[in-house]
Amino acid sequence: xxxxxxxxxxxxxxxxxxxxxxxxxxxxxxxxxxxxxxxxxxxxxxxxxxxxxxxxxxxxxxxxxxxxxxxxxxxxxxxxxxxxxxxxxxxxxxxxxxxxxxxxxxxxxxxxxxxxxxxxxxxxxxxxxxxxxxxxxxxxxxxxxxxxxxxxxxxxxxxxxxxxxxxxxxxxxxxxxxxxxxxxxxxxxxxxxxxxxxxxxxxxxxxxxxxxxxxxxxxxxxxxxxxxxxxxxxxxxxxxxxxxxxxxxxxxxxxxxxxxxxxxxxxxxxxxxxxxxxxxxxxxxxxxxxxxxxxxxxxxxxxxxxxxxxxxxxxxxxxxx
Numbered sequence: 001x002x003x004x005x006x007x008x009x010x011x012x013x014x015x016x017x018x019x020x021x022x023x024x025x026x027x028x029x030x031x032x033x034x035x036x037x038x039x040x041x042x043x044x045x046x047x048x049x050x051x052x053x054x055x056x057x058x059x060x061x062x063x064x065x066x067x068x069x070x071x072x073x074x075x076x077x078x079x080x081x082x083x084x085x086x087x088x089x090x091x092x093x094x095x096x097x098x099x100x101x102x103x104x105x106x107x108x109x110x111x112x113x114x115x116x117x118x119x120x121x122x123x124x125x126x127x128x129x130x131x132x133x134x135x136x137x138x139x140x141x142x143x144x145x146x147x148x149x150x151x152x153x154x155x156x157x158x159x160x161x162x163x164x165x166x167x168x169x170x171x172x173x174x175x176x177x178x179x180x181x182x183x184x185x186x187x188x189x190x191x192x193x194x195x196x197x198x199x200x201x202x203x204x205x206x207x208x209x210x211x212x213x214x215x216x217x218x219x220x221x222x223x224x225x226x227x228x229x230x231x232x233x234x235x236x237x238x239x240x241x242x243x244x245x246x247x248x249x250x251x252x253x254x255x256x257x258x259x260x261x262x263x264x265x266x267x268x269x270x271x272x273x274x275x276x277x278x279x280x281x282x283x284x285x286x287x288x289x290x291x292x293x294x295x296x297x298x299x300x301x302x303x304x305x306x307x308x309x310x311x312x313x314x315x316x317x318x319x320x321x
Contacts, residue, residue: 004223005173005194009194009195009273010225010277012193012194013195013228013270013271014277016193016266016267017270017271017275020270021245021263021267022244022245022248022263022264022268023242023244023245023264023268025242025274025275026241026243027278029239029240029241030241030275030278030282032239033239033241033279036239037279037290038283038286040298042297042298043294043297043300047301048093049067049094049097050068050201051209054097054101055100057159057215058105058157058159059100059104060209060210061158061162062100063097065146065150065161065202066096066100066146067092068198068202069143069179070092070096070119070139070142071089071092071201071321072198072321073088073092073135073138073139074089074229074315074318075257075260075318076088076131076134076135076317078255079129079135080125080132081125083095087304087309091123092123096122106143106147108146108150109151111144111147111150112143112144113144113147114140114143115140116136116139118140119136119137119139119140120132120133120136123139138181138319145179161175162206162215167218167219168220169203169218169223169224170220170223172199172218173196173199176202177196177199180319181198181319182196182199184197184198184199184321186265186266186269188263188267189263195225195228195269195270195273195320197228198320200225200227201227203218204221204224204227204293221293225273225277226273226276226293226296226299227296227321228270229269230268230314230315230316230321231313232272232276233269235299235302235303236275238307238308241279242275244268248264252313252314252315254312257317259316260320261318262316265318276292276295279295283295
């Protein structure tokens with residue numbers, strides 16, 4: 001098996017896309033999307049609170065790792081109380097940023113002691129709603145895991161975690177995958193399909209927040225894939241790039257939950273990832289160099305528009321996105 005985690009991700013997703021039964025990539029739509037993307041201005045990374053600094057380097061590192069540890073739950077988001085005009089993610093990220101600005105970061109030891117009630121307080125959620133209580137308990141577990149991981153392996157310092165990667169995005173992704181909720185690897189037709197969505201996103205957020213220098217400097221940043229979630233596939237579907245089998249389309253449009261790790265859900269994520277790789281190749285052939293990360297930012301930002309939010313996207317209750 002290749003030691004290059006990004007190559008493993010790409011190869012596995014290409015294999016899923018080639019054998020998919022529920023999702024098809026429309027080649028003509030890929031070309032049309034590449035043409036559209038080639039004319040778009042670059043996405044504004046500061047739109048996302050996860051890219052923003054919240055004080056000095058140590059506080060910003062703590063914020064990025066703490067946010068990405070709980071950057072999942074889209075399958076529960078319809079049940080959350082949201083800030084006016086904000087999505088589930090933007091609500092969580094904004095509330096967490098305000099907590100950091102008001103109270104500062106938690107230490108690794110403090111993270112290990114947080115519970116569902118603490119999470120509900122930070123995110124202004126009602127634990128009497130069963131689905132919300134379930135998600136807040138998962139967030140507490142994620143933060144407890146993060147605290148133990150940093151305390152035991154890196155002396156409680158997020159800076160040491162980044163320094164140990166020595167400028168390698170691949171090394172940091174694989175290190176984070178040591179935590180259960182970061183082990184974003186599905187099985188499909190007997191083989192493993194790694195995505196590592198949140199681990200890769202953590203690297204990307206560090207790069208933006210630190211302007212590709214210091215704690216944000218990674219030699220292999222351009223090797224990142226898309227951050228396979230449920231929004232980018234949704235945008236790709238609305239653009240005609242992803243075509244769903246009629247029954248799958250009906251279930252998604254009816255807002256039925258998909259099972260995390262099911263063939264349908266894996267095909268959606270993998271086909272989106274592979275479709276973007278094909279889009280990047282079309283852009284490169286046209287002399288418009290781009291990376292999967294840059295395309296992801298454009299598609300994710302476009303996904304915030306009322307037009308895209310007007311129709312349902314796939315939902316699965318997963319700790320990976």
